[in-house]
Amino acid sequence: MRVEKEYRQLEGIEEIRIFNASQKDFYKPAPKEFDVEDLEFQELINNIPVEIHCLIPYEEGKDFIIQSIGNFTLDRYNCTLDDVKGRLFSKLSPLFYEILHDELVDVYNDHVSKDIRFVYYYKNKLSKLSTAKIVFDAGKIFVTTNNIDTKTSNRVDLEYRDFDEDKNDIIENFSQTGSYYRVNGKYVWSQGIYNIINRAKEESDDYFNIVFDLVIPEDKHIVNKIFDITNNDTAQCEEVIRIKTKDGILKIIEVNVYSYFDESGIIVRQGMMNDITQYTNDEITKPVDFLLDGFKDSTKLALLIEPLNVKQYKFSKGFYYLIEKDYEEYVHSRDIFKNIVDKDTVRRLEKLVDGEIDKIDETFCFYVGGNPNKRKVVNLYLERFEYGNTTHSLGFLTDITEERIKQEQLMASNDNRLILIKEIHHRVKNNLQILSSFLNLEKRAYKDNPNLIIEHMQTRLNSLALLHEKTYNSKDFKNINLKDYLIDHDRKMINVVDFPKNIEFETYVDEDLDLSLEVITPLLLIIDEITMNAIKHAFPNKTSANNKITKEIRSVGNDTAELIIKDNGVGIDDSDNISSNLGCEIIKSLTKQLGGHISPIKQEKGTAYKLIFSTQMEHTIE
Structure with a gap:
């Protein structure tokens, strides 16, 4: 067991962190030494949600006699009021006596109330949190506690948040901006805040100012100024502060904090934050x-x-x-x-x-x-x-300058390729919508791993950008030579961040296999999904050699083609089960768009899939 104490200036409260304590550390049965009367308002205490404990000072605060303990605490330690009343605090709970004695004596002597927050951890995971206030009244010490169940989501339902959260999440994933609300002592942090402080969400984040806690000592006075100003009923403050993240990165943050009353008359503290740090080329x-x-x-x-x-x-x-x-x-x-x-x-x-x-x-x-x-x-x-x-x-x-010039030429020659130019332009927008849909899906599936979302997005963006570039520079907008495209695609894929050096691509494509943009777009996205999955999981031994990802695409007649994509990695236990994760759902959706069918192929080593798809697709613009 370990106990830590820290005064948290931002919240204005003494915080006591208790790690890996057991029940016997908190409660030890002790003999009754004093006859004490029942509290006159004991029935009231038993029927209110906040716990109230009553202690009678003994020998000028050297110790305290227990007159009453709240029901939540009694239930937790499987005892009754008769088991604790009339006992000395130091004998009944030596741990709490040691932790609280100085605070109890201060309140007893000065008659000034104190706030304390207890944070309990088990195996380094937050297990319970309670806030307490120590008050002196009528010659006695009263300790009120409010216990919070950290296993239950207690986030505030901010009905006044009338913005489009999906659009905001896109902006925050693309940039280093974030926001938060504080209502009734609880914080609600947007994803952008976690981008700024370089970590994922933790259970206790609702109860702490996770940004200002990271401010360097030289800028603590700025934080104090912000809180002095915005502690008024309605106020606004703009400042620039420096923080140091847990992984040691120094950042400069532009902060706009303001307070206002919502429609229910509740005071709301809101903050908008923007990372304005300028990095050099060799830094993050x-x-x-x-x-x-x-x-x-x-x-x-x-x-x-x-x-x-x-x-x-x-x-x-x-x-x-x-x-x-x-x-x-x-x-x-x-x-x-x-x-x-x-x-x-x-x-x-x-x-x-x-x-x-x-x-x-x-x-x-x-x-x-x-x-x-x-x-x-x-x-x-x-x-x-x-x-x-x-x-x-x-x-x-x-x-679209070149496309417009070609469009004018086609119009002059009354060529039906004018329709194809419009269709390509339409497909560019459709592809951006597809990327946006993938981003929304992965935000939900991988919300605790933004770097994985970014890596997936970069891979797809590289593929689609290459496809559009080749399409725009082609004289034939309907037919794209698949072999030429995939050679360039493999070269671009190798330049993806963190691509393992011990993996090679082998690609075989029929020389005369030409596909339209409608077909090649979902096809390349399927290839990307399977390839990235193989890169991540097929070769866990980073030092092994002769690791290969092979693609073979050939025409099988009747406007149909076959893709076989495989790796020689460690394989998976159940290759028939390909529908249990988001990546597979994306592949199934893209396969349906192609009007095709995908199935696993059993082989001695590694993983393989076969995709049968149509090489022809109806044009969508008339």
């Missing part, structure tokens, strides 16, 4: 940079994170390629609107920035650097939404 990278890296090979498609925030925006490479400026020389402002040819589009963009509308989906012409001889055609999708008192935004920018 923010999740926003990690995800933007998924677009690094695309010069036609750009991800726009917080484009309406001129101070904290993040754009992928495609944006700077479009405007033909380096990252360092670009200054983000409304001046870029001057280069948009369509003035109606400019007016709608200004309305979006000013908050008059919530989204735009526009195709327009853009003069690079204001030069009419450098005309580009782009599609822009932008959406803004409110979270608390803060505006967030997210968008995609696609350079």
Whole structure:
């Protein structure tokens, strides 16, 4: 057993942490030494939810005589009031006597109440938490306790949170922003806060200020200032603080904390936090940079994170390629609107920035650097939404200049390939929607492992970005040579973060197997899911050699093809059971989209699957 004491300044309470204590440490049967009367209000104490213990000072506080103990405590130690009344505190519970004696004496002498929080751990896991107040009245010491069951979810139902949580989670997964509420002494932390402090959620987080607890000593005075200001009924405070995470990373955090009354008259403390740390190239990278890296090979498609925030925006490479400026020389402002040819589009963009509308989906012409001889055609999708008192935004920018030129040529020749160009543009949007759906599914399935979510997203983004790049640069928008694509796909996959060096790819594809975008998109996502699963689980021995992941795709006639994908790893115990996890559910959904059928193949070593699918699919745009 171990006991730790610490005054938690943020909550203004003395915290006592007790590790691995047993019942005999708290309660020891002792003989009755004093005759004490029953409390006049004992019946009242027995029927209220808060426990009240009454102690009579003995020999000027050297010890205390027990007059009453609350029912919760009596039940916990399997005894009755008669078993404890009239006993000395030091003999009945030596542990609590040692822990509380100084606090009890202070209250007895000064008549000033004290707050204490007891936190109980068993095998380093939070097992019980209770808050106590020590009060002196009528010559006696009263200790009130409120016991909290940490196994039950007691999170506050914040009905006033009228924002779109899915959109907020996307922003927080892409960036280093987070928020929290504090109502009636409990905290509710968003996922972005855990991104900032570099750890997963813990059971006790509802009861502690997990960000301000990490503030370095030099900035403690700033925290005190924040709480001094926002302890008023309604107030707001903006500050910048430095924290040091448990893994030793120093971060600079911009904090906006404010307090207000909700519709029920309950005081609410709310905080918005933004990690504004600037890292060098050899240090840790923010999740926003990690995800933007998924677009690094695309010069036609750009991800726009917080484009309406001129101070904290993040754009992928495609944006700077479009405007033909380096990252360092670009200054983000409304001046870029001057280069948009369509003035109606400019007016709608200004309305979006000013908050008059919530989204735009526009195709327009853009003069690079204001030069009419450098005309580009782009599609822009932008959406803004409110979270608390803060505006967030997210968008995609696609350079369709070459497609528009080809479209005009096709229109001039009355060629039906015009339909295919529209369909490709439609598929780009559909693929982004697919990625968003996968992100939402994995947020629920892997909420305690954000790094796994980010790794999966980067793999899919790399694959789709490569597919779109090849499609845009192709003269035939309907037929993509699968062999050429998969060779590049394998090369890109090897560059994925943490790809083991002892795994090799072997890929065999029919030379003349050409597929449309509708077919190849779900096919490559299926390949990604199975490949990533094999990378993670098939080769646990990181030093082994001759590890291979093999793909074979060939036409089997009647507009049908066959994919066999296998590894020579350790295999799985029950290869027939392929429906028990999220990855398999995603594969089944994509297989259904192909109109195909997937099944495991039994082999002596490793794991293998066979996918039969149609090479033809109806076009979706008429």
